[in-house]
Amino acid sequence: xxxxxxxxxxxxxxxxxxxxxxxxxxxxxxxxxxxxxxxxxxxxxxxxxxxxxxxxxxxxxxxxxxxxxxxxxxxxxxxxxxxxxxxxxxxxxxxxxxxxxxxxxxxxxxxxxxxxxxxxxxxxxxxxxxxxxxxxxxxxxxxxxxxxxxxxxxxxxxxxxxxxxxxxxxxxxxxxxxxxxxxxxxxxxxxxxxxxxxxxxxxxxxxxxxx
Numbered sequence: 001x002x003x004x005x006x007x008x009x010x011x012x013x014x015x016x017x018x019x020x021x022x023x024x025x026x027x028x029x030x031x032x033x034x035x036x037x038x039x040x041x042x043x044x045x046x047x048x049x050x051x052x053x054x055x056x057x058x059x060x061x062x063x064x065x066x067x068x069x070x071x072x073x074x075x076x077x078x079x080x081x082x083x084x085x086x087x088x089x090x091x092x093x094x095x096x097x098x099x100x101x102x103x104x105x106x107x108x109x110x111x112x113x114x115x116x117x118x119x120x121x122x123x124x125x126x127x128x129x130x131x132x133x134x135x136x137x138x139x140x141x142x143x144x145x146x147x148x149x150x151x152x153x154x155x156x157x158x159x160x161x162x163x164x165x166x167x168x169x170x171x172x173x174x175x176x177x178x179x180x181x182x183x184x185x186x187x188x189x190x191x192x193x194x195x196x197x198x199x200x201x202x203x204x205x206x207x208x209x210x211x
Contacts, residue, residue, distance in 0.1 A: 039184040061129030069120035137210035138167035171211040
């Protein structure tokens with residue numbers, strides 16, 4: 001025992017050890033909580049516009065044929081970039097991903113009213129791309145995945161071989177770039193199809209993280 005330690009009363013030393021233990025426990029709790037900091041629980045994530053059954057949702061990689069009546073310079077094919085946007089003459093950058101062709105048509109016609117008296121637009125999908133996502137963390141087969149359009153998170157986890165034994169089933173996230181969001185799920189929500197987890201659909205470019 002050091003000379004310093006001999007002069008510390010036993011009760012004070014015991015209190016000091018208790019304080020250190022409590023501080024370590026609080027730090028551990030804070031570290032665990034921080035992994036969900038900034039995320040949005042799926043049930044609080046803003047609802048996407050309701051789509052009629054069977055309606056196609058435009059995604060990154062799709063080739064769109066956009067025709068503006070009597071405006072050949074504004075008509076032609078556009079590829080939806082990884083950021084979900086397309087470039088059109090006079091309108092420049094337009095977000096297309098996440099919308100139906102009908103919704104994009106209406107949006108383009110509304111924007112073109114500043115330039116054309118009665119704009120008439122048609123939007124068709126000439127080439128459809130699969131969902132391209134990535135899955136990281138505690139799954140059997142992490143890495144890039146291609147899934148059919150309309151796939152949900154449970155399908156992605158199944159395609160990745162399921163969770164490992166080390167996965168935290170309460171910490172599953174989808175990181176989305178457009179619009180930027182970190183969406184929080186639990187495994188129980190997914191397997192029991194609880195609330196919004198049952199209807200949530202992945203977008204191309206989403207990154208799934210299982211902690």
